[in-house]
Amino acid sequence: MTTVITVPPSLDDETFEQVFEQVAAVSADQKILVDARHTRWSSPYGLTALLTLGQSRAEQAAFAGPEAEDTASYWARAGFYRHASEIYEMHGKVPRTREAPTESNVLLEITEVARSDDVHTVVERIQSRAQAILVHELHLDPQATMRFAMTLSEVCQNIVEHAGQGGWVAVQTYQYRKRLGRRAVVIAVCDAGLGFRRSLESTPGWKPRDRWDDAAALEDALVRGVSRYRDPGRGQGLAGVRRFVGKWEGKLAIRSGTARITIVPEWDDAVPLKEGLPHFPGAQVQITIPERVPPA
Amino acid sequence: MTHHIDIGSLLRRTVCDLYSNLVTRPTGAAVRKEIEVVLKGLDEPSLTVIDFSQVGLLDYSCADEVVGKLLDGVRRQVILTDAYVLVRGVRDDHLEALDAVMQRYDLAVIAEGDDGAWRVVGPLDDGMRRVLDAVHRCGRVIKSDLVKAVDTPSCDVEASLDGLLARRLVMRDDDAYVSLQSVM
Numbered sequence: 001m002t003t004v005i006t007v008p009p010s011l012d013d014e015t016f017e018q019v020f021e022q023v024a025a026v027s028a029d030q031k032i033l034v035d036a037r038h039t040r041w042s043s044p045y046g047l048t049a050l051l052t053l054g055q056s057r058a059e060q061a062a063f064a065g066p067e068a069e070d071t072a073s074y075w076a077r078a079g080f081y082r083h084a085s086e087i088y089e090m091h092g093k094v095p096r097t098r099e100a101p102t103e104s105n106v107l108l109e110i111t112e113v114a115r116s117d118d119v120h121t122v123v124e125r126i127q128s129r130a131q132a133i134l135v136h137e138l139h140l141d142p143q144a145t146m147r148f149a150m151t152l153s154e155v156c157q158n159i160v161e162h163a164g165q166g167g168w169v170a171v172q173t174y175q176y177r178k179r180l181g182r183r184a185v186v187i188a189v190c191d192a193g194l195g196f197r198r199s200l201e202s203t204p205g206w207k208p209r210d211r212w213d214d215a216a217a218l219e220d221a222l223v224r225g226v227s228r229y230r231d232p233g234r235g236q237g238l239a240g241v242r243r244f245v246g247k248w249e250g251k252l253a254i255r256s257g258t259a260r261i262t263i264v265p266e267w268d269d270a271v272p273l274k275e276g277l278p279h280f281p282g283a284q285v286q287i288t289i290p291e292r293v294p295p296a
Numbered sequence: 297m298t299h300h301i302d303i304g305s306l307l308r309r310t311v312c313d314l315y316s317n318l319v320t321r322p323t324g325a326a327v328r329k330e331i332e333v334v335l336k337g338l339d340e341p342s343l344t345v346i347d348f349s350q351v352g353l354l355d356y357s358c359a360d361e362v363v364g365k366l367l368d369g370v371r372r373q374v375i376l377t378d379a380y381v382l383v384r385g386v387r388d389d390h391l392e393a394l395d396a397v398m399q400r401y402d403l404a405v406i407a408e409g410d411d412g413a414w415r416v417v418g419p420l421d422d423g424m425r426r427v428l429d430a431v432h433r434c435g436r437v438i439k440s441d442l443v444k445a446v447d448t449p450s451c452d453v454e455a456s457l458d459g460l461l462a463r464r465l466v467m468r469d470d471d472a473y474v475s476l477q478s479v480m
Contacts, residue, residue: 116320123317123353146353146389153319153355161321232368232400233360240356240396 002062007036011046013253013286017277023053024278033062037092040071044170044188045286047080047110051168054087056192056281063088065095078170079109107133107171107185108152114166119156122169123149133173138185139292144248148185148289151244154237155189155285162228163193163282176290179268183291192282196221196256203228214257215275222254222261241287250289256282265290298343298480299334303362304350306330317353324361331366341378341467343479349385349410359393360400367403370464380464382476383417384408391417404463406476414477416465423448424465427456428475431466435478438471 005022008015019034026032034053042050054061063084066072075081076095085094107129111122126149134140134148152171159167169189176184197217200206206228209216220226222242225235245252245263252263253270258277262270267290307315310330311323318324335344346363348354363383370379386394386407398404398418406428407417416428430445431437439457443450457473460466467474 116322119320120312120315120317120323123319124315127317127352143388146387147392149317149353150355150389150393153317153353154357157320157355157357231360231365233364233397236356236360236396236400240393 002031002033005032005034007034007039007050009038009040011036011039011042011050013043013045013049013255013284016046016049019049019053020278020280023056024280028056029058031059031062032057033064033091034088035064037064037067039066040068042071042075043174043286044078044110044172044186045190045284047075047078048168048170048188048190049284051080051083051087051110052190052192052282052284053280054084055165060089061087062091064091065093067092077109078106078172079111083110083112083168105173107173108169110168110170112166113156113159113169113189113191116157116160119153119160122156123153126152126171134185134289137291138173138183138289139294140248140289141292144289147244147247151241151287152187154241155187155287157237158283158285159189159191159193162196162199163191165191165193167191167193167282176288180290182293185289187285187287189285190282191284192280195282196254199228200226203230213259213275215259215261215273218254218256218259218261219273222252222263245287245289248289248292250287253286255280255284297339297341298345299338300345300347301331301334302347302350303327303331304348307351316351317355318351318358318362319353319355321357321361324358325365327358328362328366331362332369335370335379338379341380343380343382343467343476345480346381346383347385348383348387348390351385351390354390354393356393356396359390359397363394363405364397364401364403367398367405367464368401371403371462380467380476382406382408382480385410391415394418404465406465408477420463420465421456421459423452423456424459427453428460428465431460431473432475432477434475436469436472436474439473442473 003026072095108126131145171187173185197214200217225239227234249265251265258279260274264270394417404418404420426446443453
């Protein structure tokens, strides 16, 4: 029997929880149909998480994409269908992934990250477009461009070093009406691999503490800079990401297993640590850097 | 005695001739191993100047692999018994990555920015910074002259010099202390 997973009309990191909730109730070896026919919009997080969802299934999942042509066309230009058709059994109309021009707000179309070479590719690609968009459109300091690329590099490396399997990255700008009322650049990096808790548990000699769960693992990694490697130089990547996000009043959210930790800026009211979420493997990261408003 | 390494060229030669960014740990490890081979072949004492001017991006992980582990090996003398390292051609974003790495290892390195100014990157107390500045100004100086130059008690200057020698930020030549920049 196939279980239908209904994708909400507007798909972002918050509404994707509805998808996770439905999926968590179905064992991985059961067939699911991910029904996005009525979805009209998705953030980069939504698109990369949809690919990750397909990867997480033992039994190949089926996928029905948006019926709205402009939505389907946009997803195709963002690179979604090129990857989705390799992961999912595609149902319904599948837009052709031809050589369409990239959307002007797509800094990096959906890109697979499985090896270190992929991180080089991501960084090379983003640098050519980041300067123009971050500085001239989002009014960030020119110095932010390099730090942005450093941040992207580090979050992508987390997949290579800790996930145990490939994941996905996408970078876009969009009008963030819901909370900000201005534009923002968003990095989404999703994988369905080991996740933070299992990665830290693989540390040689690791022993569980009194309180040990996904939330504790996220706190260890993001707040305390703990890594499964014992080298003194480890754990700096996420610390650097935190500094960058803090400097530019950005938001960093990492979901892993059943928990989500968030570095919350003033303009947002997310819960810093949310536990008891529906279980989903791997790690799903979203970084949001808002447009800078010049002082009046 | 002084050896210059253009790390941008080294990156393209050893990892991929299309890369200009120092990102990822495997890339950093490959570059560091090449530098270690060079260091092992040098006469002692040696000063190696690592030039970042042709490097695009330097991320934290790669900075750790290239500079953190290299200097940690130099300090612990597992790479060579008497090696000194300077870096030059570093931009602000390079400095940020290097500083994060130096803090982790409790190490310091002397770096010349792309503006031509020298600075110490990493944790160093005020006493050591003052003494290091004075050694840099003098180029080569004996302790008694240094005490006068920084107007600090002799025992404090001696402690700072010991710290700088341990961090391999100055060289010792008989009874004189020599700035690394002066032998470049």
